Amino acid sequence: xxxxxxxxxxxxxxxxxxxxxxxxxxxxxxxxxxxxxxxxxxxxxxxxxxxxxxxxxxxxxxxxxxxxxxxxxxxxxxxxxxxxxxxxxxxxxxxxxxxxxxxxxxxxxxxxxxxxxxxxxxxxxxxxxxxxxxxxxxxxxxxxxxxxxxxxxxxxxxxxxxxxxxxxxxxxxxxxxxxxxxxxxxxxxxxxxxxxxxxxxxxxxxxxxxxxxxxxxxxxxxxxxxxxxxxxxxxxxxxxxxxxxxxxxxxxxxxxxxxxxxxxxxxxxxxxxxxxxxxxxxxxxxxxxxxxxxxxxxxxxxxxxxxxxxxxxxxxxxxxxxxxxxxxxxxxxxxxxxxxxxxxxxxxxxxxxxxxxxxxxxxxxxxxxxxxxxxxxxxxxxxx
Amino acid sequence: xxxxxxxxxxxxxxxxxxxxxxxxxxxxxxxxxxxxxxxxxxxxxxxxxxxxxxxxxxxxxxxxxxxxxxxxxxxxxxxxxxxxxxxxxxxxxxxxxxxxxxxxxxxxxxxxxxxxxxxxxxxxxxxxxxxxxxxxxxxxxxxxxxxxxxxxxxxxxxxxxxxxxxxxxxxxxxxxxxxxxxxxxxxxxxxxxxxxxxxxxxxxx
Numbered sequence: 217x218x219x220x221x222x223x224x225x226x227x228x229x230x231x232x233x234x235x236x237x238x239x240x241x242x243x244x245x246x247x248x249x250x251x252x253x254x255x256x257x258x259x260x261x262x263x264x265x266x267x268x269x270x271x272x273x274x275x276x277x278x279x280x281x282x283x284x285x286x287x288x289x290x291x292x293x294x295x296x297x298x299x300x301x302x303x304x305x306x307x308x309x310x311x312x313x314x315x316x317x318x319x320x321x322x323x324x325x326x327x328x329x330x331x332x333x334x335x336x337x338x339x340x341x342x343x344x345x346x347x348x349x350x351x352x353x354x355x356x357x358x359x360x361x362x363x364x365x366x367x368x369x370x371x372x373x374x375x376x377x378x379x380x381x382x383x384x385x386x387x388x389x390x391x392x393x394x395x396x397x398x399x400x401x402x403x404x405x406x407x408x409x410x411x412x413x414x415x416x417x418x419x420x421x422x423x424x425x426x427x428x429x430x431x432x433x434x435x436x437x438x439x440x441x442x443x444x445x446x447x448x449x450x451x452x453x454x455x456x457x458x459x460x461x462x463x464x465x466x467x468x469x470x471x472x473x474x475x476x477x478x479x480x481x482x483x484x485x486x487x488x489x490x491x492x493x494x495x496x497x498x499x500x501x502x503x504x505x506x507x508x509x510x511x512x513x514x515x516x517x518x519x520x521x522x523x524x525x526x527x528x529x530x531x532x533x534x535x536x537x538x539x540x541x542x543x544x545x546x547x548x549x550x551x552x553x554x555x556x557x558x559x560x561x562x563x564x565x566x567x568x569x570x571x572x573x574x575x576x577x578x579x580x581x582x583x584x585x586x587x588x589x590x591x592x593x594x595x596x597x598x599x600x
Numbered sequence: 601x602x603x604x605x606x607x608x609x610x611x612x613x614x615x616x617x618x619x620x621x622x623x624x625x626x627x628x629x630x631x632x633x634x635x636x637x638x639x640x641x642x643x644x645x646x647x648x649x650x651x652x653x654x655x656x657x658x659x660x661x662x663x664x665x666x667x668x669x670x671x672x673x674x675x676x677x678x679x680x681x682x683x684x685x686x687x688x689x690x691x692x693x694x695x696x697x698x699x700x701x702x703x704x705x706x707x708x709x710x711x712x713x714x715x716x717x718x719x720x721x722x723x724x725x726x727x728x729x730x731x732x733x734x735x736x737x738x739x740x741x742x743x744x745x746x747x748x749x750x751x752x753x754x755x756x757x758x759x760x761x762x763x764x765x766x767x768x769x770x771x772x773x774x775x776x777x778x779x780x781x782x783x784x785x786x787x788x789x790x791x792x793x794x795x796x797x798x799x800x801x802x803x804x805x
Contacts, residue, residue, distance in 0.1 A: 507632030507713075509720045529632050533625030567628075567718070 225251040225342045226269060230262040230276035230288065231304065243331055244338075251342060259283030259291070266296055273341050275302040275325075275334070278365055286367060287416050289353050294374075294413040300341045301353045303361065304329065355412040356435050363387040363431050370417040375409035382406060383422040389434065390425040399426040403434050408442040436581045440589070488590050489514045495586065497557070497578035502571040503564065503594060504528055511568060519573065528571045532561045549584070562587045565595035607699060611692035618734050619704035627706065627713040634737045635720055642745030649751040653803070656752050666746045671739065671797075680802065681762070681787060683795030689735035690796070693767055703733075710734040715772075725760045725781075730774035732766040740764075743799070752803050760800040763788040 227244075231237055237255045244253040254269065256262035260283040265271065274292065278285035285303065292299060306327040325334055355373065359382070362369065366387035373380045380394040380402060392403035406412075427434075485503065492501040493514050500515035508529025513521040535550040550561040557575040560583060564570050570591075572583055621630035645666050650656040657676055659665035668674065674684040687693075697703060714721070714731040721727035724744035731737065740761045747759040760781040763773045771792050778785055781800040791798040 505632070505718055505720070506626070506628030507635065507718060507720060508629060509632060509635075509718070511719065526632065526636060529629040530625045533629030536626055537624055567716070 225272040226254060227251050227273045227275060227338055227342070228254045228256060228262060228265055228269075228271045230256045230259065230274065230280070230285070232257055232277065232280040240329075240334075244335070247335060247339075250339065259285065259288035262288050263291055266292070266299075271296070271299055273300050273302065273338060275304060275338065277304045277327075278361070286358075286362065286365075286369070289358055289361070290371070290414040290416040293353060293355070293358070294415070297411065297413075302334075302337055302341060305361075305365070355409065355414065356407055358414060359389070359407065359431060359435070363389070368418075368420050370419065370421045372415040372417070373406050373409060374413045374415075375411055378409065380406035380409070381421075383420050385420045385425075389427050389431050390420070391422040391427055400429055400434065403427060404438045404441060407435055407438045432581060436585050439582065440585055485512045485594070486514065488593050491590060492572055492583070492586055495574075495579065495582055497575035498572060498583065499557075499575060500524065500571070500573040502528070502573075503568055504532075504571055505568050506533070515573070524571060524573065528559070528561060528569070531559075532563075532569050532571075535561065549587070551580075560584075560587070562591065564591055568595070570594065608692075608695050611695045612699070615692060615696050615704055618710070619706055622706040622710055627710045630710060630734075631713045631737050632720075634734070635741045638738050638742035639745045641742055642749065645746060645749055647749045647751070649754070651753065653752055656750075666750065667743055670742060670746065674797075674799075675795075677787075677791050677798075679783075680800055681783060681791060682799050682801060683791040684797035684799075685795055687735070687767075687796040688739060689733070690767070693733070693735070697767075707734050710737070717776075725758065725777050726774075727761070728774040728776040730761040730764050730772050730777070732764045732770060732772040736764055739797075747801070756804045758802045758804055760802065761798075762800055763792050763798045765792045765796050 229237060229240055229244075231240075234257065237257070241253050241255055244251075247253075251272070254265055254271070256265050258280045259276075262274065262276065263283070266274075274288075276285045276288055283291075289301065292301065302325060304325045304327055325337060359371075361367075362371070362384050364387065367384055368386055369384050371382040371384070373382065378394065381392060382389060382403065383391040389403060392399060392406060394402045394405055397405055489501045489503065489512060492498050500513065500519045500521060502513040502515070502521050502524050503511040504525040505511055506529065508526040510522055510525040513525075515521050515524075531552065532547075532550065536547045539545065539547050547561075547563060552559050555576075557573070557578060558580065560572045560574070560580075562570045562572075570587065572587075574580075574583065618630065618634070621633060648659075648666055650659060656665065660668045660673055660676075663669060663673065671684055671688045672686055674682040677683050693703065711731050711733055714734070714737040715727045715729050717728065720741070724741045726736075726740035726744055730740065744759045744761070747757050750757055760777040761774055762778050762781070762783060763771060765771050771789065773785055773788060775785065777800075778788055781802060783800055788798050
């Protein structure tokens with residue numbers, strides 16, 4: 217039964233296993249001073265609850281009969297886009313687990329559930345929504361879920377009067393279309409649409425494959441293009457982008473940076489480092505000389521960046537030595553994954569490297585993108 | 601019956617350890633580790649104050665001066681330029697090369713790395729050409745870091761590494777520090793004719 221207190225939060229758990237729902241409800245009852253727990257056995261029943269009761273958080277499985285988790289998420293994108301969602305899924309393989317983490321692990325829970333983990337995430341999400349954050353599922357997250365679960369479907373995406381289609385066959389994006397574009401270009405456009413509403417059809421309406429690029433690459437590149445467009449719209453020089461190859465784009469940006477050297481010099485080292493700490497769950501970014509002495513850093517309180525630099529120098533050097541030993545060429549990026557998040561290293565010029573310390577739910581794709589984008593600016597700003 | 605050689609395993613192990621550091625994590629990282637270690641050593645010594653430069657020199661002579669304690673007695677050549685007769689790592693190098701014929705591989709790369717400009721070598725005014733072996737990466741920053749804990753007449757002092765000479769007689773000059781300290785390469789060259797190491801002591805205002 218729901219409490220009368222208007223401030224009491226309501227959490228809806230959606231799963232088709234009745235015994236699981238019952239035991240979860242009983243377990244969560246001990247937190248009834250924090251939130252109410254409601255349950256639904258499939259997406260359809262969850263929709264009924266969503267339309268009749270104020271829900272503050274949905275925790276859902278993906279594989280369910282009648283209306284599955286994807287259809288529920290698509291429905292929520294249209295009708296309840298502001299409600300945060302936690303997804304319960306059996307990752308299955310380390311690769312999928314890694315991908316889920318890179319998507320923002322705070323929104324994912326691995327089955328079988330760790331009860332304490334579930335409670336922690338529920339409380340965290342509820343606290344975040346109290347602070348005014350909108351944490352509903354985003355289109356990129358939804359697409360990665362489709363890939364992760366190897367789903368075959370057609371997605372109709374609507375945003376501000378625009379309509380686009382994304383076609384997935386067993387989790388692979390094979391085609392896309394908007395009113396003006398088809399294939400990969402259409403996909404680049406669609407995935408960056410704001411306030412996207414999603415409709416899902418349980419079959420792939422396209423048979424012919426036109427997209428051969430991975431979804432991860434398309435997402436990263438779309439963010440980059442969007443970022444670039446935003447900058448151009450805010451008064452910077454317009455850059456014509458025709459080369460879809462990411463290396464081509466990066467080269468183009470490098471040339472652009474050389475041409476507008478003044479702009480590069482305007483950026484202080486701190487400004488550039490700050491670009492990284494703006495990213496979700498990045499706790500420290502350190503520019504370190506190859507000898508391990510710190511050149512500059514921004515870090516949360518409690519992180520000894522001098523020590524990070526010294527230790528990272530050894531790790532970075534070891535990774536380089538391994539590459540040399542194995543004939544792998546120059547090191548472009550190194551990442552160590554820890555229980556509580558990754559540490560990434562990337563060379564900056566010939567005499568320095570960047571260390572990025574992040575938490576478990578950091579978006580690794582965005583970090584990589586920022587690394588590629590700011591590498592030359594960093595080297596210039598640090599005068600290395 | 602021929603007489604065998606007695607190895608000092610502390611010497612042998614130290615030199616081989618440097619080689620392993622270079623192999624595992626690269627010359628730059630190994631350089632940083634050795635310099636950091638030198639700085640940490642300096643942090644352990646108590647601060648010392650001398651009433652005058654003459655008192656400072658006297659403390660070198662009787663080996664109570666912290667710098668003299670780590671490197672032996674250096675001699676004042678005039679105008680605050682000092683020469684050190686023997687490299688403190690000389691016995692280690694001799695011991696190693698007597699047994700193995702030559703120094704470990706990778707030491708050359710390390711020396712090149714030490715001489716590269718960088719924030720830490722700038723801070724301690726070392727390297728920049730004055731490095732002739734990996735041991736300079738320990739000795740030179742350690743001396744400069746020790747100097748930061750010494751006062752003369754209530755004033756801080758700073759050491760500039762001007763040059764160094766290898767066991768084979770090859771001289772290395774830190775032109776940057778020679779110029780910045782207001783000395784001439786000729787003076788340093790002459791000091792190195794008779795000494796292994798040459799540095800300048802500046803009493804800061």
